[in-house]
Amino acid sequence: MSDQAIRNGLPEPLSSAVIARLEQHIDPYLEQDIVSAGIVRALELDGRRLQLGLAFPYPCKSQYRDLVMALTEKLSDLDEVDEVECEIGLAVPAISAGSIPAIPNIRNVIAVASGKGGVGKSTTAINLALALSAEGARVGVLDADIYGPSVPIMLGVTDFRPVSYDGKTMAPAFAHGIAAMSIGFMVTEDNAAAWRGPMAAGALVQLLEETQWPELDYLVIDMPPGTGDIQLTLSQKVPVSGAVIVTTPQEIATSDARKGITLFNKVNIPVLGIVENMSYHICSQCGSKEHPFGTGGGIETAKRYNVPLLGDLPLNLTIREHVDSGQPSVIAEPEGEIAAAYREIARKAAAALLARSEPEPSLAIEISSD
Numbered sequence: 413m414s415d416q417a418i419r420n421g422l423p424e425p426l427s428s429a430v431i432a433r434l435e436q437h438i439d440p441y442l443e444q445d446i447v448s449a450g451i452v453r454a455l456e457l458d459g460r461r462l463q464l465g466l467a468f469p470y471p472c473k474s475q476y477r478d479l480v481m482a483l484t485e486k487l488s489d490l491d492e493v494d495e496v497e498c499e500i501g502l503a504v505p506a507i508s509a510g511s512i513p514a515i516p517n518i519r520n521v522i523a524v525a526s527g528k529g530g531v532g533k534s535t536t537a538i539n540l541a542l543a544l545s546a547e548g549a550r551v552g553v554l555d556a557d558i559y560g561p562s563v564p565i566m567l568g569v570t571d572f573r574p575v576s577y578d579g580k581t582m583a584p585a586f587a588h589g590i591a592a593m594s595i596g597f598m599v600t601e602d603n604a605a606a607w608r609g610p611m612a613a614g615a616l617v618q619l620l621e622e623t624q625w626p627e628l629d630y631l632v633i634d635m636p637p638g639t640g641d642i643q644l645t646l647s648q649k650v651p652v653s654g655a656v657i658v659t660t661p662q663e664i665a666t667s668d669a670r671k672g673i674t675l676f677n678k679v680n681i682p683v684l685g686i687v688e689n690m691s692y693h694i695c696s697q698c699g700s701k702e703h704p705f706g707t708g709g710g711i712e713t714a715k716r717y718n719v720p721l722l723g724d725l726p727l728n729l730t731i732r733e734h735v736d737s738g739q740p741s742v743i744a745e746p747e748g749e750i751a752a753a754y755r756e757i758a759r760k761a762a763a764a765l766l767a768r769s770e771p772e773p774s775l776a777i778e779i780s781s782d
């Protein structure tokens with residue numbers, strides 16, 4: 413139950429009647445009615461026009477139209493009201509990340525991680541960041557994938573070189589409406605590959621802290637692949653509010669994903685859910701769904717660790733072509749099915765962040781040997 417007070421200018425008994433009807437509307441991502449969830453902020457009557465002020469704690473702009481229609485329908489039987497007007501805003505709260513101090517201007521940090529390389533972690537991170545932005549949030553992305561920084565290519569900013577105006581901090585790149593900083597702007601692949609764990613983690617934390625981030629609701633970090641020292645150090649030094657694990661359905665990738673979940677459990681970072689990438693293939697001849705790597709790995713892992721499966725993405729050449737050309741699918745085909753799948757993942761991950769703001773102490777912790 414939210415303690416958010418409603419600015420309520422309605423007379424009784426209209427006020428009770430309106431609130432009772434609004435309480436019937438369950439937000440599908442928060443799984444709570446919109447009054448209890450604190451989304452209803454203001455109620456006013458202007459003549460026979462009912463004005464609703466709503467503020468969502470997670471970005472879901474693409475859902476507003478359906479919401480307004482559903483609420484108008486629910487309130488249509490009230491004699492005092494001829495018209496319903498909704499003003500909808502976004503107010504993302506900062507979810508605390510334990511004792512690590514917050515980074516100025518950044519409300520929430522979401523780490524995108526994978527147990528092994530090549531599963532599509534960066535592709536997912538960048539599309540997730542752009543999807544959060546498309547749903548209305550202010551978003552930045554930090555490319556911490558030191559051994560294969562791909563954000564400059566994926567956002568089409570390979571020529572960007574960070575500049576410092578104050579000698580202390582660097583301005584990030586801006587592309588497709590989000591801010592971006594990448595280790596790839598600084599170092600060549602050759603010298604990054606020589607970096608060992610602590611040095612790499614130190615450089616990444618410095619990169620994060622010395623970037624002049626604009627005000628952000630979410631900073632998405634594309635983590636280095638794997639579950640070793642760099643990932644552990646980063647998770648302990650950066651105020652990560654939640655993690656998204658990317659996996660493919662192959663058994664080997666799935667067991668690596670489990671190591672990823674274990675790593676975040678170890679450092680008390682809630683796992684917001686799993687994204688199963690390259691999950692299926694749509695046959696170009698007959699349109700049927702084929703599962704070249706088997707089925708069910710993501711669901712099985714999600715169930716075992718009591719974390720949601722945020723979504724699955726097909727093995728699809730256009731996903732690859734889009735990111736390789738600097739126009740990820742969420743931007744290249746915003747009306748397409750793939751963009752819709754990423755936006756759904758974004759809404760679910762952002763809502764999960766609110767629900768799981770306290771790590772569950774009952775979660776089984778499995779310490780892996782590597």
Ligand SMILES: Nc1ncnc2c1ncn2[C@@H]1O[C@H](COP(=O)(O)OP(=O)(O)OP(=O)(O)O)[C@@H](O)[C@H]1O
Nearest residue numbers: 529530531532533534535560637690726727728732
């Ligand atoms: N669903 C998909 N369908 C087709 N190609 C994909 C898909 N997801 C990612 N790819 C492609 O697979 C390759 C690897 O993806 P990506 O760089 O995102 O993986 P990664 O897990 O971040 O790898 P690494 O950590 O090693 O950099 C890229 O060429 C990307 O375009």
